[in-house]
Amino acid sequence: MRIAVLGTGMMGGPMARRLCDAGHAVHVWNRTRAKAEPLAEQGATVHDTARGAVADAEMVVSMLADGPTTEAVLFGAADGVAAAMAPGALLVDMASIRPAEARDHAARLRALGIAHVDAPVSGGTIGAQAGTLAIMAGGDEAEVARARAALPALGRWTHVGPSGTGQLAKLANQVIVGVTIGAVAEALLLCERGGADPARVRQALSGGFADSRILQVHGERMVTRDFAPRARMTVQLKDMRNALAAAAELGFEAPITTRFESLYADAVGHGLADLDHSGLFVELARRNGIE
Numbered sequence: 001m002r003i004a005v006l007g008t009g010m011m012g013g014p015m016a017r018r019l020c021d022a023g024h025a026v027h028v029w030n031r032t033r034a035k036a037e038p039l040a041e042q043g044a045t046v047h048d049t050a051r052g053a054v055a056d057a058e059m060v061v062s063m064l065a066d067g068p069t070t071e072a073v074l075f076g077a078a079d080g081v082a083a084a085m086a087p088g089a090l091l092v093d094m095a096s097i098r099p100a101e102a103r104d105h106a107a108r109l110r111a112l113g114i115a116h117v118d119a120p121v122s123g124g125t126i127g128a129q130a131g132t133l134a135i136m137a138g139g140d141e142a143e144v145a146r147a148r149a150a151l152p153a154l155g156r157w158t159h160v161g162p163s164g165t166g167q168l169a170k171l172a173n174q175v176i177v178g179v180t181i182g183a184v185a186e187a188l189l190l191c192e193r194g195g196a197d198p199a200r201v202r203q204a205l206s207g208g209f210a211d212s213r214i215l216q217v218h219g220e221r222m223v224t225r226d227f228a229p230r231a232r233m234t235v236q237l238k239d240m241r242n243a244l245a246a247a248a249e250l251g252f253e254a255p256i257t258t259r260f261e262s263l264y265a266d267a268v269g270h271g272l273a274d275l276d277h278s279g280l281f282v283e284l285a286r287r288n289g290i291e
């Protein structure tokens with residue numbers, strides 16, 4: 001299948017590699033071309049423009065930074081990908097954007113004869129490289145099945161509902177991740193302040209009711225002070241704010257998400273923007289005078 005991938009950064013790059021390895025004719029574009037060029041070694045065709053990448057593509061996978069960026073690439077005067085796609089093609093938006101944005105994009109593409117599935121992912125760069133992403137898909141059942149059949153190399157697909165609900169499920173994922181990172185960080189710092197070895201505390205909790213993927217992966221980053229970005233603090237903050245926007249749209253009170261949005265905003269404001277989102281540990285340590 002001829003598949004275009006728009007956005008070949010930390011997530012889109014390894015996803016494009018997996019599609020190449022699966023035998024697809026992969027065409028790639030990235031705003032900064034240098035990030036896309038290494039994919040040529042895997043057999044991908046690198047394009048200077050997004051419009052060139054999607055020409056004659058049966059399926060377009062979008063992995064762009066956020067909703068406004070996706071909007072500009074799809075419908076903006078400079079890129080205008082939607083106008084360049086062939087009728088009957090399917091756009092699979094795997095970036096994390098607001099549910100309302102996904103619904104709007106789906107309606108506008110549908111008017112052009114182009115199908116749309118919002119299919120954000122969870123699993124980080126590790127999942128993207130291994131093809132084990134959790135993919136939360138919203139849209140027409142037949143179109144979700146079409147995307148699932150063409151893109152099994154990327155991970156495990158679950159159809160959660162109509163357009164926009166894939167993004168809603170991803171926001172649920174990000175709320176759980178963001179809040180749990182805070183809980184793990186606060187608990188480990190509390191133990192450290194009290195004289196316990198946080199690495200041994202993490203080991204002691206493993207296998208109990210408090211165990212989780214966050215405790216294992218992000219907890220390890222905290223005890224080793226490894227905050228190199230896999231998912232940046234700014235991305236976590238964006239997702240918390242998108243969750244609050246969705247809650248407001250639905251008339252839903254979200255006090256826990258509100259509190260954690262404030263904590264991540266403080267961390268970014270204190271110069272931690274480029275840390276991994278487990279770097280909320282650093283913000284909480286700062287508040288408690290712990291180096």
